[in-house]
Amino acid sequence: MSLTILGxxxxxxxxxxxxxxxxxxxxxxRFLIDCGEGTQVQLRKYKIKFSTIGHxxxxxxxxxxxxxxxxxxxxxxxxxxxxxxxxxxxxGLKEIxxxxxxxxxxxxxxxxxxxxxTSSKSELIFEDDKMEVFTIPLEHRVYTNGYLFKEKxxxxxxxxxxxxxxxxxxxxxxxxxxxxKDFVKANGQLITNEQLTFNPNKPLSYAFCSDTVYKPEITSxxxxxxxxxxxxxxxxxxxxxxxxxxxSTAEEAAKIAKEAKVGxxxxxxxxxxxxxLNLFKKEAETVFDNVxxxxxxxxxxxxxxIPDELIIAHQN
Amino acid sequence: MSLTILGxxxxxxxxxxxxxxxxxxxxxxRFLIDCGEGTQVQLRKYKIKFSTIGHxxxxxxxxxxxxxxxxxxxxxxxxxxxxxxxxxxxxGLKEIxxxxxxxxxxxxxxxxxxxxxTSSKSELIFEDDKMEVFTIPLEHRVYTNGYLFKEKxxxxxxxxxxxxxxxxxxxxxxxxxxxxKDFVKANGQLITNEQLTFNPNKPLSYAFCSDTVYKPEITSxxxxxxxxxxxxxxxxxxxxxxxxxxxSTAEEAAKIAKEAKVGxxxxxxxxxxxxxLNLFKKEAETVFDNVxxxxxxxxxxxxxxIPDELIIAHQN
Numbered sequence: 001m002s003l004t005i006l007g008x009x010x011x012x013x014x015x016x017x018x019x020x021x022x023x024x025x026x027x028x029x030r031f032l033i034d035c036g037e038g039t040q041v042q043l044r045k046y047k048i049k050f051s052t053i054g055h056x057x058x059x060x061x062x063x064x065x066x067x068x069x070x071x072x073x074x075x076x077x078x079x080x081x082x083x084x085x086x087x088x089x090x091x092g093l094k095e096i097x098x099x100x101x102x103x104x105x106x107x108x109x110x111x112x113x114x115x116x117x118t119s120s121k122s123e124l125i126f127e128d129d130k131m132e133v134f135t136i137p138l139e140h141r142v143y144t145n146g147y148l149f150k151e152k153x154x155x156x157x158x159x160x161x162x163x164x165x166x167x168x169x170x171x172x173x174x175x176x177x178x179x180x181k182d183f184v185k186a187n188g189q190l191i192t193n194e195q196l197t198f199n200p201n202k203p204l205s206y207a208f209c210s211d212t213v214y215k216p217e218i219t220s221x222x223x224x225x226x227x228x229x230x231x232x233x234x235x236x237x238x239x240x241x242x243x244x245x246x247x248s249t250a251e252e253a254a255k256i257a258k259e260a261k262v263g264x265x266x267x268x269x270x271x272x273x274x275x276x277l278n279l280f281k282k283e284a285e286t287v288f289d290n291v292x293x294x295x296x297x298x299x300x301x302x303x304x305x306i307p308d309e310l311i312i313a314h315q316n
Numbered sequence: 317m318s319l320t321i322l323g324x325x326x327x328x329x330x331x332x333x334x335x336x337x338x339x340x341x342x343x344x345x346r347f348l349i350d351c352g353e354g355t356q357v358q359l360r361k362y363k364i365k366f367s368t369i370g371h372x373x374x375x376x377x378x379x380x381x382x383x384x385x386x387x388x389x390x391x392x393x394x395x396x397x398x399x400x401x402x403x404x405x406x407x408g409l410k411e412i413x414x415x416x417x418x419x420x421x422x423x424x425x426x427x428x429x430x431x432x433x434t435s436s437k438s439e440l441i442f443e444d445d446k447m448e449v450f451t452i453p454l455e456h457r458v459y460t461n462g463y464l465f466k467e468k469x470x471x472x473x474x475x476x477x478x479x480x481x482x483x484x485x486x487x488x489x490x491x492x493x494x495x496x497k498d499f500v501k502a503n504g505q506l507i508t509n510e511q512l513t514f515n516p517n518k519p520l521s522y523a524f525c526s527d528t529v530y531k532p533e534i535t536s537x538x539x540x541x542x543x544x545x546x547x548x549x550x551x552x553x554x555x556x557x558x559x560x561x562x563x564s565t566a567e568e569a570a571k572i573a574k575e576a577k578v579g580x581x582x583x584x585x586x587x588x589x590x591x592x593l594n595l596f597k598k599e600a601e602t603v604f605d606n607v608x609x610x611x612x613x614x615x616x617x618x619x620x621x622i623p624d625e626l627i628i629a630h631q632n
Contacts, residue, residue: 044330063386067386103409142420
């Protein structure tokens with residue numbers, strides 16, 4: 001799993017401070033999360049092959065989270081994209097995008113499938129054989145969702161040393177073993193799957209939470225994710241402003257991370273009022289240990305977690 | 317008069333190739349012409365005090381000429397702009413902008429006055445005491461206008477040496493002289509204005525023409541402008557593509573410049589197919605002498621033209 005920060009500042013784009021956008025590669029799926037103005041330029045700058053992005057998730061309809069989408073779609077059109085593009089966003093974005101394509105008389109050759117979100121409860125919005133994506137209902141000045149990206153449990157790992165002891169087991173049986181099935185010998189003797197395989201890799205998960213006031217109710221949804229991005233527009237010196245504008249402080253983001261027992265916390269969506277971003281890290285670290293600052297162009301990689309017994313087997 | 321190129325490439329924004337936008341200062345008026353994605357970042361990059369822009373002119377509703385407008389308007393809102401903003405554009409842009417402001421629930425505190433253009437003839441769309449702006453009807457795949465910015469004739473210049481000969485002329489009479497009035501002495505003797513003043517500065521003018529197929533009919537509108545920007549998306553090696561996509565070649569842009577007897581030609585809106593932009597200059601120079609290549613961040617200055625007799629007076 002690899003997350004690249006394309007922009008992590010709040011509100012107005014500046015030369016070195018782009019609004020929110022993230023590119024997530026997980027299990028060979030490529031997702032774009034939010035798309036502030038200039039996102040297509042950031043994708044080029046960081047040499048991301050963005051033509052393979054199939055699904056775009058927009059948290060809410062404030063400009064710093066979606067003004068770059070129409071430009072990206074137009075560029076897909078100019079690049080002769082053929083594959084479907086799925087867009088998950090609050091109701092309203094579809095009308096905005098279609099009006100602009102109609103007015104500029106530039107319908108692309110590919111289909112755009114809008115998934116308009118309205119629910120205030122967490123729901124499954126994307127699923128294939130390897131991944132699930134859920135909404136994380138947030139609370140901001142307009143209807144807002146975070147997104148939870150979860151790998152499904154993968155195949156069991158073959159224990160080749162154990163398998164070799166049984167000459168009856170052939171290569172054509174391997175997929176059944178990976179699928180968790182026991183092996184039955186010709187004489188009817190059963191060899192349980194646990195004797196022949198290791199547990200699968202632990203599925204990875206990423207939760208994106210922006211923009212939102214401090215909302216501890218989300219911790220049950222994002223419990224134990226490997227990686228959590230949680231907005232921290234302010235430090236606690238501006239707690240009142242955070243509440244009024246429905247944003248979070250670095251301390252509050254860390255409280256969410258701690259309560260949800262996540263692996264790593266990424267902070268971002270910094271207000272332009274702050275020059276020294278290290279203050280965000282320091283404030284969060286008073287509550288939670290593993291804190292990273294989002295920074296344009298930074299890529300955070302999380303390796304698949306190999307099950308403990310496989311590590312032990314390798315060591316022996 | 318000073319023109320700053322914020323972007324001069326066609327179609328999709330890239331890291332070092334921004335779509336069309338220009339900032340024009342003329343007679344203390346500040347105008348923005350076209351507003352491709354990322355224009356607000358370019359304005360910051362080139363340290364332009366963009367809060368004083370009062371009038372924005374959009375040539376046509378292809379994305380590379382207007383996708384940056386909604387972001388700029390939002391930023392004006394965040395910066396607490398109070399002054400009216402006038403937008404001159406084809407019908408359709410108003411609906412696009414208002415829909416986005418409504419959906420994101422972020423109405424700015426200032427008024428936006430849309431001037432929706434529909435005419436296929438040149439018309440006066442802006443006038444104050446010092447300036448006039450006219451449309452230049454162009455021919456592209458969608459309804460498109462260029463814009464002609466013209467200074468009005470200014471005040472006459474006082475000929476101080478001549479005035480000093482007449483002790484009856486007091487400072488409170490100067491404005492009348494600047495306005496072209498003759499002076500009448502107490503004894504009824506008339507001193508003609510020509511004896512006391514020089515001609516005013518020659519008014520400056522700038523014509524912006526993008527995007528368009530070669531359209532010689534516009535030369536009568538832009539006759540003898542000091543500065544002409546004319547798109548040259550292609551070289552003549554792609555004449556056919558130019559005709560089909562309703563764009564111009566560098567040679568055609570130069571023909572317009574020559575026919576209209578303009579002072580200086582600026583080329584731009586280069587297709588990304590070309591790596592060596594100097595080829596555009598070379599091709600145009602086979603037809604017209606004074607050719608400049610638009611380049612991001614380049615500022616082209618034209619000084620007010622001092623009337624000949626004032627230069628002679630200074631030399632004596």
